Amino acid sequence: MIELFVNFVLFTMLVLTALAIVRIDRLFAVVMLSGVFSLLSALLFVTLDAVDVAFTEAAVGAGISTVLMLSTIALTKPVQKKPRHNALVPLIVVGVTGATLIYGTLDMPAFGAKDTPAQNHVAALYLERTPTDIDVPNAVTGILASYRGFDTLGETGVVFTAGIGVLLLLSGLARRREEEGEEQ
Amino acid sequence: MSELFDLRFLADHAHYFLFIVLMMTGLYIVVDKTNLVKKIVGLNIFQVSVFMFYISIGKVSGGTAPILPMDDKFHVDTEAMAGIAYSNPLPHVLILTAIVVGIATTSLGLALIVRIREAFDTIDEEDITHIEQDMTREDNAKHGNAMGGMA
16 A cells, blocks of 8 residues: 555656656756656656666666756757647647557556466566576576577667767767868 | 446556556657757656556566575575565566667767757757758759759
8 A cells, every 4th residue: 555655656746747847948957857757767666676677767867868968958059949839739649649548558457466468478487497597686687688688689789879870970070160160 | 438437447557547647748748849859858758658667567566576585605595485476577677678778769869969950050840840941942942943843
């Protein structure tokens, strides 16, 4: 019962943060609030028993992505303009999408149920065999690095590609700025 | 749809509904706001809500984090394991991968925004559309006749 209460308090704070992000025009405040959002979601991950996900989210979501966004607004403009299009259309789009998704969740098993398809497939096997196969106490590490090591290898490939992309996009930024300065 | 008025059913599914509310807030930011940095923030909110939804599928009520007990020789203590309910570790692994891939794509998007600002001197979507329309109009005025009235 107390768990449910904690979850709902966290949800309220998450929704309030998200609404504040919708309302605020100064991008610095928006970026800071998105860091707050990540930290609150890390807390929610802890109550959902996903401690590894929680500290990755706290480090990556609240840490690295905040730094990246701050450096982006340092290179661009810090204030957003008011949109000039009709405000009603996005609300309708979001309302219809949300209603469809909620209709989809009606068929889902109850939150926290033990006999769902997700619990009855390989997960139990992983928990059972991790002590003998890998002998590390953290089952998540066992799956990440051993049972599903190829997933992690593929992830490395994606991160490498994205890194090359960022380097190609931003290389020569300072040089081009200097040249522009000389022309003016 | 009659189950929507059953309290027990609502309590079992309330988490999913709340994740979707958060998701839709992110989607609203992406669709409504024209500033590109804010759109990326909206995408991040959407993404984290999907992560929470996915993790919640692996939650077992009364369960604990999937970290196994150890004996005094630093091996997993299989006897102490018996009788403890663990939440499903598989969604955790998949979402760990997704978080790292998410930050990679976010950084790529932000780098694109920096380049867009360099080329257009603005990061507002509507401004960029106007500039592009002006450029097309200029092109038409210059080369329209040679292209047969269209460019």
